[in-house]
Amino acid sequence: MTRRHRFLDYMVWVYGLSWVFCASALAENGKMYGDGIGEGASVAISKLYDAPDEHLGKAVQIAGRVVKVCQHRGCWIEIASDREFESMIVKVEDGVITFPVDATGKWAIAEGVFSKTVLDMEQTLKHEEHQCAEEGREFDPSTVTEAKVLYRIKGTGALIDDKTQAPKAADS
Amino acid sequence: MGYLCVALTLVYAISGVAVNHVGDWNPSYKIEREERGFEAIEVADRDRMVRQLVERLDLPPEPIDSFRPSPQVVEIFYEGFSVRANATKGEAVIERRAERTFFYELNLLHLNVPKGAWTLIADLYAVMLALLAITGIFVLKGSKGLAGRGKWWIALGFVVPLLGIFFS
Numbered sequence: 001m002t003r004r005h006r007f008l009d010y011m012v013w014v015y016g017l018s019w020v021f022c023a024s025a026l027a028e029n030g031k032m033y034g035d036g037i038g039e040g041a042s043v044a045i046s047k048l049y050d051a052p053d054e055h056l057g058k059a060v061q062i063a064g065r066v067v068k069v070c071q072h073r074g075c076w077i078e079i080a081s082d083r084e085f086e087s088m089i090v091k092v093e094d095g096v097i098t099f100p101v102d103a104t105g106k107w108a109i110a111e112g113v114f115s116k117t118v119l120d121m122e123q124t125l126k127h128e129e130h131q132c133a134e135e136g137r138e139f140d141p142s143t144v145t146e147a148k149v150l151y152r153i154k155g156t157g158a159l160i161d162d163k164t165q166a167p168k169a170a171d172s
Numbered sequence: 173m174g175y176l177c178v179a180l181t182l183v184y185a186i187s188g189v190a191v192n193h194v195g196d197w198n199p200s201y202k203i204e205r206e207e208r209g210f211e212a213i214e215v216a217d218r219d220r221m222v223r224q225l226v227e228r229l230d231l232p233p234e235p236i237d238s239f240r241p242s243p244q245v246v247e248i249f250y251e252g253f254s255v256r257a258n259a260t261k262g263e264a265v266i267e268r269r270a271e272r273t274f275f276y277e278l279n280l281l282h283l284n285v286p287k288g289a290w291t292l293i294a295d296l297y298a299v300m301l302a303l304l305a306i307t308g309i310f311v312l313k314g315s316k317g318l319a320g321r322g323k324w325w326i327a328l329g330f331v332v333p334l335l336g337i338f339f340s
Contacts, residue, residue: 065237072198085243101269105249105251
């Protein structure tokens with residue numbers, strides 16, 4: 001075999017392999033993220049807000065409609081609660097899990113550790129200002145009278161379904 | 173082996189630059205926003221507000237779902253786009269998302285989204301790169317090789333990551 005033929009042979013292999021792996025990559029996209037979902041206790045988001053201390057530090061599984069995704073890094077998703085005006089952010093480690101922006105509007109089951117962050121007054125004011133800007137409301141600092149507590153899930157895995165319906169119902 | 177690494181090196185190099193600037197853009201998706209005004213509607217139950225917004229913004233009649241983060245704000249979801257409307261202000265933002273051709277696939281592989289078999293391929297590629305780097309040191313002989321100025325270039329190459337760590 002001449003050097004030219006050997007080179008062409010390599011290139012055919014590279015080309016073939018790249019297509020095989022690109023195809024498998026695309027086929028698997030949009031389903032499981034991180035460690036996926038296990039048998040963690042399924043909890044309604046409203047229950048987490050009603051009795052947060054019961055679940056703090058524990059692995060929980062929540063399900064709901066993805067209403068927002070981190071637009072740059074895909075490092076968090078916001079899942080709508082079963083109760084109006086409520087949602088829960090599932091934050092994952094940067095680079096470990098990257099949620100696709102087009103997950104917005106899809107159904108998700110996410111798993112992770114339920115955690116609490118206590119903001120000081122300065123952080124609360126900034127947070128509220130940001131929330132008001134997001135919701136198109138006018139920010140009035142005088143309405144912020146006490147420091148806020150934020151609840152989040154430190155996500156370890158998720159299943160985001162391409163279909164519009166829930167793949168598995170959460171405990172409500 | 174060098175030839176085998178060409179395609180993957182280009183994948184990681186191009187995607188690497190794209191992902192480095194993640195603070196400035198989303199390297200995998202195009203996000204387009206369109207602002208629209210409409211005649212304000214009253215705050216009511218969610219279904220009623222969605223029906224009215226669909227009509228006033230001339231949206232497709234059957235959204236996937238909707239959500240209200242606050243009484244006056246309604247978010248309506250469709251396949252590929254969503255609408256966020258402030259009912260009382262009569263302001264809406266329609267956000268359309270689409271995968272960036274070429275970059276989407278490259279970033280998918282670079283960020284190891286597929287996991288499984290791709291992890292093995294990426295590991296093998298990393299080993300091959302290391303082998304190329306090490307064997308490459310001994311390719312040139314004489315004054316241009318390791319015994320000559322080559323060692324100084326290698327030393328300079330080590331300084332770059334060390335400076336990066338030092339100043340980070």
